[in-house]
Every structure is written in structure tokens, then in C-alpha cells.
Amino acid sequence: MNEIERLYTFLVQFPELYLATQEQGQPHILPIRSVHLENGRLYVIGCDKETLQRLNTNPKAALLAVSGQQQLRMEGRLLIEDSRCYFRSAQAELVSPDGTSQAFHISAQRPFENVYGKLIVSCQALPEEPLHSSVIMARMAEAARRAGAAGIRANSTADIQAIRTQVDLPIIGIIKAEYPDSPVYITPTMKEIDALVSAGPDVIALDATDRLRPGNISLADFVAAIRSRYPQQKLMADCSTPAEILQADELGFDYIGTTLVGYTEASRGHRIEENDFEWIRQALEQIHVPLIAEGNIDTPEKARRVLDLGCFSVVVGSAITRPQNIAARFTAALEKEGK
Structure with a gap:
């Protein structure tokens, strides 16, 4: 009991x-x-x-x-x-x-396993965006919950803590931080890990590309340091290529995501949906941990397809929570038709 x-x-x-x-x-x-x-x-x-x-x-x-x-x-x-x-x-x-x-x-917090086969909504707004506010992100998370979302991805300890007061959904937490000596910006150093652990997300996601982190630290060394300090913390690898996905599996990440496909030099020009999500299909045959589809999943049809292929869950962000992006798609289409 x-x-x-x-x-x-x-x-x-x-x-x-x-x-x-x-x-x-x-x-x-x-x-x-x-x-x-x-x-x-x-x-x-x-x-x-x-x-x-x-x-x-x-x-x-x-x-x-x-x-x-x-x-x-x-x-x-x-x-x-x-x-x-x-x-x-x-x-x-x-x-x-x-x-x-x-x-x-x-x-009443739900276990992260409850996101299996369901939607995770990324509720993020950067400082230069109109909706940048922890209060707004918490309300965005509540709107996502009412729509049936099973989990939330959030950026910053302030947003995570605010979201926790509104919903009891599992949270993937990140901190975006820029450093002058590295292109890695998603949870790049132990400073961000320490802050996130204090905020208490269910899973911490971090850049798992082959790029060196600030201080010329490799991904393998960084993961080893995290596991030593926080052995119980669940980790998600944000990857951009099939090779990085395999490396993340070997390093023992708990979850692997396709978050950065098309957003790194190594994956430039690629889109996750290419050839009927070929990279996802390959990964599902090779890795031993749950794969979470993320990055350019901007239609319900794409979300349904990746789950049918066998992904553990799917993360959708800008297509749901960035109204300036959604409105821009409409205005661009109207301007194109008007020419």
C-alpha cells in the first residue's frame, strides 16, 4: 500500500x-x-x-x-x-x-511510461518570442493536457516549475544555453544538469550529437559524469544523425530522440520524414531503448505515422505552441495564392 x-x-x-x-x-x-x-x-x-x-x-x-x-x-x-x-x-x-x-x-505525478503511444507537446518560447513567460507556458501546458497530451517538453527551470503547478503530466526538461566555445546549446554543461535536477523533470534531454561541448568535453565523458553524480536520473539523447542515434544507444541513454535532424552541420539538408522516415525505421531495428520522434513533426499524419512505425512517443512543438509560426504558414499561403 x-x-x-x-x-x-x-x-x-x-x-x-x-x-x-x-x-x-x-x-x-x-x-x-x-x-x-x-x-x-x-x-x-x-x-x-x-x-x-x-x-x-x-x-x-x-x-x-x-x-x-x-x-x-x-x-x-x-x-x-x-x-x-x-x-x-x-x-x-x-x-x-x-x-x-x-x-x-x-x-499525483504520472510515470513517464504513460506517454507510450501518445503525444508530448513541447511548450517553449525563447526570450525574443511574444509568448516568452513561465505563466504562459504553464497555461499552454494545461491547454495541451486538456487536448489529450500525455507529456510536456519544457525549457528552463522556471518554466518547469510553473508547469508543475498546472499539470501532473510527465516532463522532459532542458535548458538552452549558449557558450562561446561550442555550438552545443541544449543542456550543454553540468551547470544546466544541476539546475534541472533541482527542478525535478521526469527526464532530462541533452544534445547527443558528436560535437564537443563547452570546455572540449566529449559526449561520452559528459554522460559518464552525469551518471556518476545523478545515477537515478533518466536521460534523453537529442540526436541528428543515424550514427549519433547508435552512439547514444551504446552510451546507455534511457530514451533517444530525433530532435536535431536537419539542425546540425552533419544533418544539414535532411528532414526526418525523408523516404517514409527512413532514419527512424533504421533506428528502430538497431537500438535497444525507446525512440521518441521529434523535429519537424508538424502534421497529425506525420505523428500518426511515426507511432505506427514503432516510436515510443512523438513530440510536437512549433506546430502547436508557436502561434507566430502557425500564422506565418497561413499568411505565406495566402500571399502565394494572391500572386
């Missing part, structure tokens, strides 16, 4: 449950009918529309339960799902009549 299941066995014994929220500094306490455990999530049953709207603005809440001299208080963040809500994460304390207490910590 895990932590959330143990907590649930106590909660169902209380005849009275209350939910405490705040709006503009004013407390609101209302009785709720019950709690319900479903798929590892603790749902609060009986919230009215006004309460759900309040939680959508300020997700912090407390669940209060009293039965005689036994008390339970749980504080955390709630997420809205359709017409009901559940605790994204919470700390709880159960105080028994004899004065002893038990502490609980729960989290």
Missing part, C-alpha cells in the same frame, strides 16, 4: 470533510460530500462551480476532517479536471486521540 492509499483509508473514516480555499485573502470553508481515489489521484467530490472557478485561479487549498478527537489536515494544490478536482500534491497530518501524529506526502 503506497502513501496515497494509506491516507485514503483514514480519510474515508471521517464522517465530515471540509475544503478551505481563499479568495482575495478571505477564507472560504465549505462541506464536501466525500473523497475518491482513482488511478492514483485523490479526488474531492462535491465542489460547486463557484469553488471550482476559485480553485482555477488559486489552486492552493486545505482539506479538513474531524471526528471526535481525531483530526486530519491536508494542504496542497488542486487541479481541475472537467467538473471535478483532485490534489496535484499535498502534505497531510493525522492527529490521533492519544496525541500521536502521522505525516503523509502525496503526489
